[in-house]
Amino acid sequence: MHAASESPSTIALIGNPNTGKTTLFNALTGANAKIGNYSGVTVDIKSGETYTPHGKKLRVLDLPGCYSLRAPSPDEQVAVDALTGDLPGYAKPDLVVCVLDASNLERHLQLALQVIALQIPTILALNMVDMAEKSGLRLDPAKLAAELGVPVVPMQASAGKGIIELKQALRFPFPSAAHAMWVPGTDDAEDTRRTFIRNLCELAARRPDAHQLTFADQLDDWLLHPVWGWVAFFAIMFAVFWGIFSFARIPMGWIESAQGVVAGGVESLMPAGDLRSLLVDGVLGGVGGVVVFLPQIVLLFFFIGLLESSGYMARAAYLMDGVMSRAGLSGKAFLPLFSSYACAIPGVMASRTIGSAKERLATIFIAPWMSCSARLPVYFLIVPLLLHENEGSWKQALVLFAIYTLGTLSAFVVARVLRRKLGPDHTAHHFMLELPPYRWPQWRYIFRHVLERGGSFVAKAGTIILGISILLWALSTYPKADGDGADALAASAMGRIGAVIEPVVRPLGFDGRVGTAILTSFAAREVFNSSLAVLFRVDEAAGEEATRNSLRDRLALAKWPDGTPLFTPLSIISLLVFYIYALQCLPTSVVVAKEAGSWKWALGQLAFMSGFAYAASLGVFQIGKLLGF
Amino acid sequence: MDWQTLIAAGIVIVTLTIFLVRLVRPQQRGGCGHDCGCGKK
Numbered sequence: 001m002h003a004a005s006e007s008p009s010t011i012a013l014i015g016n017p018n019t020g021k022t023t024l025f026n027a028l029t030g031a032n033a034k035i036g037n038y039s040g041v042t043v044d045i046k047s048g049e050t051y052t053p054h055g056k057k058l059r060v061l062d063l064p065g066c067y068s069l070r071a072p073s074p075d076e077q078v079a080v081d082a083l084t085g086d087l088p089g090y091a092k093p094d095l096v097v098c099v100l101d102a103s104n105l106e107r108h109l110q111l112a113l114q115v116i117a118l119q120i121p122t123i124l125a126l127n128m129v130d131m132a133e134k135s136g137l138r139l140d141p142a143k144l145a146a147e148l149g150v151p152v153v154p155m156q157a158s159a160g161k162g163i164i165e166l167k168q169a170l171r172f173p174f175p176s177a178a179h180a181m182w183v184p185g186t187d188d189a190e191d192t193r194r195t196f197i198r199n200l201c202e203l204a205a206r207r208p209d210a211h212q213l214t215f216a217d218q219l220d221d222w223l224l225h226p227v228w229g230w231v232a233f234f235a236i237m238f239a240v241f242w243g244i245f246s247f248a249r250i251p252m253g254w255i256e257s258a259q260g261v262v263a264g265g266v267e268s269l270m271p272a273g274d275l276r277s278l279l280v281d282g283v284l285g286g287v288g289g290v291v292v293f294l295p296q297i298v299l300l301f302f303f304i305g306l307l308e309s310s311g312y313m314a315r316a317a318y319l320m321d322g323v324m325s326r327a328g329l330s331g332k333a334f335l336p337l338f339s340s341y342a343c344a345i346p347g348v349m350a351s352r353t354i355g356s357a358k359e360r361l362a363t364i365f366i367a368p369w370m371s372c373s374a375r376l377p378v379y380f381l382i383v384p385l386l387l388h389e390n391e392g393s394w395k396q397a398l399v400l401f402a403i404y405t406l407g408t409l410s411a412f413v414v415a416r417v418l419r420r421k422l423g424p425d426h427t428a429h430h431f432m433l434e435l436p437p438y439r440w441p442q443w444r445y446i447f448r449h450v451l452e453r454g455g456s457f458v459a460k461a462g463t464i465i466l467g468i469s470i471l472l473w474a475l476s477t478y479p480k481a482d483g484d485g486a487d488a489l490a491a492s493a494m495g496r497i498g499a500v501i502e503p504v505v506r507p508l509g510f511d512g513r514v515g516t517a518i519l520t521s522f523a524a525r526e527v528f529n530s531s532l533a534v535l536f537r538v539d540e541a542a543g544e545e546a547t548r549n550s551l552r553d554r555l556a557l558a559k560w561p562d563g564t565p566l567f568t569p570l571s572i573i574s575l576l577v578f579y580i581y582a583l584q585c586l587p588t589s590v591v592v593a594k595e596a597g598s599w600k601w602a603l604g605q606l607a608f609m610s611g612f613a614y615a616a617s618l619g620v621f622q623i624g625k626l627l628g629f
Numbered sequence: 630m631d632w633q634t635l636i637a638a639g640i641v642i643v644t645l646t647i648f649l650v651r652l653v654r655p656q657q658r659g660g661c662g663h664d665c666g667c668g669k670k
Contacts, residue, residue, distance in 0.1 A: 271633075274634040274637035275632075275633035467648055470641060471641065471645060
């Protein structure tokens, strides 16, 4: 027997964007790939395994969503190549499961007919039939199957309904390829297809005679309104930030207390010495300075999941389309840029959905200015220094909102300049946005996603941040010198680095310790907190009591050698501005080089963003000083 | 050198070695290198 004959048969999931392909993929394979109630979530092929009712193993491919097989964008081309067997590393699929949104059959059947015409055995998965029936659509899957000559399985993948029926349809031998009777072999194939679909829908997907204004339509009248839509958008975003600051306070207090108890325990069990200092100041201080913000990270991803899953994000994309066009970008850039608020890496990768190469490059270039979640620990540490929590969470939320707005608006300005420099496209690219129905959030997926992101954050803190904290502690401890904490730190390697850096960062309002923390965070932004925790473990003006306080309290007590406070409102704003603009993420640069096809772009982006961050921070501090702040 | 200094120095050396090994080790398949949600790990 040939080895090839033992390899599992391949089935490919294809369909228009946002039809639930990834939800079906997860249900079939037991995977936990990211899903969302908006188009373009999948930009790469995902592969998994499932079994037929007879126990035969099948390889399942989840292809990026596409509207037609005449693919204009890189991600759609991937789907087409996968179907035709032209994609390296993937065999031509033995069966295609074409996933259709039952509510939008007229539009989605266009792609289905093109797939069937390829003469590959095909099954139609009629997904989200519950929503279609609620809207009054009367579906007849049996009629649909008879007219198209392929099996049709009605289902609701998100609730696991219809999965067994689909698996039964996957049993061997696969159904034979249907004859595409609607393709007459003439130039007007598209018109013939359209007429065929219209007639088919009259038979098998009948709409109620009178158009009913649904609750979703009424809601859209408000949420997509040119004025009220923006009011709702800003209100929702503000509520998210306020929620993050308000709800996270209690669990943050628990983490800080636990950290204090462990540090106190270590100090009472061990005599003073290097190992105790390493454990308390290096490990607990460094890792704790990042982990304490876990509640905020978890809440942010929970709110993002809620907005994505409910269908609101597509409405936000619709609103943003006008703003994006002024920046020389189309609405297609919204999803990559929105993804970058979580992490710039999937955002840069999601730019594959953009058909225009020039627009894609501009999107990749500005993506890191969308404030990613790695910046949050820095913001959450610094913002309460500017506004104490007694002043109210809403004020802190307002500052965070301003930070996000500043980053985003600056990115749009740069995109506009860059698009002008790159010149116009030679071919026209159109943006089509499908507004998904409002859905009740899929709690299971939201919580799994939040758990995954929270776990990833803790894992990073427990590995990379832990390692860097240990090394930072060594750099701030050795070589040793006689004297108190401040003198010992000045004599250490880190103290000497700080002395070299200080003249460069002093015009921004920072001392050598803050400068060193910025330098160490070039690999990953969160290291800034760990560095500050190690560097500010002993404050020259404070006694033993202060070293037990939280990092924020110690920063508030920090002073210049002349006794003036180190962190003034102006220097804090200068620091915030620096972190809004600086590109301090090595993995992002690696992915940008790969996606843009050149290291020139990645290095240019790094140089531009670092230079801009420095200049902006310098401008803020110096102008602020001139104005008497 | 007291025992605390010795153990602390050992931990620092082991950490540094792990970082250096990770730096020079050939990279595995593409992706972001983290669980960032891009589908690759």
